Amino acid sequence: MKPFPALFSNLKSAGSLVLHPSPQTLKPTTKSTLPSWNSILLDLIHRNQINEARHVFAQIPSPDLRLCTMMINAYSRNNRIHDALNLFDHMPHRDAASWNSIIKGCLDCGELALAQRVFDEMPEKNVISWTTIVDGLARFGRVDAAEDLFWRMPKKDSAAWNSMISGYCCNGRVHDARLLFEKMPLRNVISWTAMIGGYDQNGESDVALRLFCEMCASGVQPTSSTFACVLAACADALDLCLGMQLHSYLVKAGYLCNTYVSTSLVTVYACCKQIESSRQLFYENGHRNVASWTALITGYGLNGKHFDALDEFQKMILHGTTPNQSTFTSALNSCCGLEALDRGRKIHAKATKHGFDIDVFVGNSLVVLYSKCGAIYDGLKVFDIMEERNLVSWNSVIMGCAQNGYALNALKYFDYMVYHHVQPDEITFIGLLTACSHSRMLDKARQFFQRLREDPLVNTKLEHYVCMVDVLGRCGQLDEAEEFIKHMPMKPNxxxxxxxxxxxRVHLNIEVARRTAQTIFDLEPHTSAAYVLLSNIYASAGRWNDVAQIRVMMRCRGIVKLPGYSWITVKESRHEFVCGDRTHPMSKEIYKKLEWLSGKLKECGFESDKRYALHDVDDEQKEAALAYHSEKLAVTFGLLSTVEGSTIRVMKNLRVCGDCHSAIKMISKIVDREIVLRDSTRFHHMRDGCCSCGDCW
Known part of the structure; x- marks a missing residue:
């Protein structure tokens, strides 16, 4: 790529941007000391006080065309298209501006058919009329109809060409847009900007940046909108070098006073893992609006700095800046990253207060948050009240039910999804197969897998085959699963x-395990999970010599087992535990409570399952080792630190062992509390001695 500063050699010297002034109260046009009716009306419209404006408008004896058109526009902006149409119908005279206003108003209010009808009835259409309806058709996805009208236009100006280019881009037809762009008799900066933005929005950010270079070389002067589009492309292409060169130019040219430009630059640094530069730019630039705050919060989330993201969200609230749906979505995603259910609930309350809880993007984030924190029923409540749902909404609720062990709910929501004519995608089928796997519904899984392979709109991916192997394996069909892998159309990893x-490991099939482990060693010799699983299988079968050989092999190959640990969040503070942990400040109380629980378990007839003690020691030592597993310590701490009767939520980085699963189930009955345990595979909702997994995990 050509060095960036040289690209600006053909550009005019850029000064500070001229921003549109805020609307001010208009002065009376008469010499009277009292403002005229016209001035009052204009002031009310500017203030968006539509009911008051309507009352004043009714007092004007003979409103002129300009005032009528302004009222039509005001009604349309407030989604009162029927009031606008009523006024339009009663106008004694109409000019092209009033016709164009009502067409645009219909489109803005979502009434495409009505806009088309008005357009057809318009006696003398001008280029603005044609451009407005072409833009509207494209906006509603009717690209072919927009294209037909565009070529029928008797006269096309640059705005018409640009509108059609944008329409193509918005509907994913960026190559058609480029062909039209090349045919344009006269391109302006809007044309170039539309194409640059179109390429970026359609996943061709590198092409967008090359086109920007062509634009600069041709001498076309970029605007703030152009720079915002180019910076967005830099962020998506992860082109930090170009982003930094742009930053340097924008500072010299004075463009950083534009919020959209500075916000886009914050995003560039965040996407390129330079979050401290994003923060520095945000605080040095001085802009404190919802867009810039949201960019910084989102940037922290993209860099895994979720605590910082939530801190910035709190600062934004204290600053008095009202969040929008994007801000809430980013903050909730950070709560999800931290599994911070309590903080998520507080942000949910704020979103509800501002009317965003039914927004599709906020709603989707809430469903995912509650699902990943084991509060699936709260997620279902959010889903049920959402006024609008997209494919992500359906996938989130299906996957949430699957991961939380409510397979029948997952299948029910899929039936609703089909009923609402929503086309499933690859993720939908992963959710369905996961639900079948966690509930050992082999026949259902076979049906979904067959449906997936026959659906021409969905690509069957490796993840689907992994799910199917998992279903077969959980259902004990190990030989069939092995054959299934051998006959996959793509190479298994x-x-x-x-x-x-x-x-x-579940079915203690040593022969299949040995063959499978050897295959994994050949494919990825440093995958620690395979060594650990095979060692655990040998240990459960009492084959300690084989266990020793696996451990020697791991040492020789420098493979380290991932340490298991559990954690619980209480009052927004995270507490971690490892097996036999005595470092916690409340260790004495935890072990004392655990001894009491052990006594209660024995009274209920519970016996430790020593197959899960993976060391060659006597039974008493095995029992002691099992008693102090990290998940049991975390659950015990939760019992000591939470309100009586409340739900305890514990997370573990590895799969929960069978002994802990059985013990914690019984503990839920002893203490009469719900215990939610999430391991590396799924959620276990334990209540009254039973688990949502039905002991199938």
Missing amino acids: ATVWLALLSAC
Whole structure:
């Protein structure tokens, strides 16, 4: 790519941007000391006080065309198209501006058919009329109809060409847009900007940046909108070098006073993992509006700095800046990243207060948050009240039900999804197969997999085969699963074989486990999970010599087992535990409570399952080792630190062992509390001695 500063050699010297002034109260046009009716009306319209404006308008004896058109526009902006049409119908005279206003008003209010009818009835159409309806058709996805009208236009100005280019881009037809762009008799900066933005929005950010270079070389002067589009392309292409060069130019040219430009630059640095530069730019630039705050909060989330993201969200609230749906979405995503359910609930309350809880993007984030924190029923409540749902909404609720062990709910929501004519995608089928796997519904899984393969609109991916192997494995069909892998249309990777090896652990099939593990060693010799699983299988079967050989092999190959730990969040503070942990400040109280629980478990007839003690020691030592697993310590701490009767939520980075699963189920009955345990595979909702997994995990 040509060095960036040289690209500006053909540009005019850029000064500070001229921003549109805020609307001011208009002065009376008469010499009277009292403002005229016209001035009062204009002031009310500017203030968006539509009911008061309507009352004043009714007092004007003979409103002229200009005032009538202004009222039509005001009605349309407030989604009162019927009032606008009523006024339009009663106008004694109409000019092209009033016709164009009512067409645009219909489109802005979502009334495409009505806009087309008005356009057809318009006696003398001008280029603005044609451009407005072409733009409207494209906006509603009617690109072919927009294209037909565009070529029928008796006269086309640059705005008409630009409108059609934007219409193509908005509907994913960026190559058609480029062909039209090349045919344009006279391109302006809007044309170039539309094409640059179109390429970026359609996943061709590199092409967008090359086109910007062509624009600069041709001597076309970029505007603030152009720079915002180019910076967005830099962010998507992860082109930090070009972003920094742009930053330097924008400072010299004075463009950073434009909020959209500075906000886009914050996003560039965040996407390129330079979050401290984003923060520095945000605080040095001085802009404190919802867009810039949201960019910074989102940037922290993209960089995994979720605590910082939530801190900035709190600062934004204290600053008095009202969040929008994008801000709430980013903040909720950070809550999800931290599994901070309590903070998420508080942000949910704020979103509800501002009327965003029914927004599709905020709603989707809430469904995911509640699902990932084991509060699935709260997620279902959010989903049910959402006024608008998209594919992400349906996928989130199906996957949430699947991960939380409510397979029948997942299938029910899929039926609703089909009923509402929503086309499933690859993620939908992953959710459905996961639900079948976690509930051992093999026949259903076969049906969904067959449906997936027959659907021409969905691509069957490796992840679907992993899910199918998992279903077969959990259902004990290990030989069939092995054959299934061998006949896959794509080459299986270690993940597919690990799903089978995990099933061998459940069913203690040593022969299949040995073959499967060897295949994984050949594919990815440094995958620690395969060594650990095979070692655990040998240990459960009492084959300690084989266990020793696996451990020697791991040492020789420098493979380190991922340490298991559990954590629980209480009052927004995270507490982590490892097996036999005595470092916690409340260790004495935890172990004392755990001894009491152990006594209660024995009274209920519970016996430790020593197959899960993975060391060659006597039974008493095995029992002691099992008693102090990290998930049991975390649950015990939760019992000590939370309100009586409240739900305890514990997370674990590895799969929960069978002994802990059985013990915690019984503890839920002893203490009469719901205990939600999430391991690396799924959620377990334990209540009154039973688990949502039905002991199928």
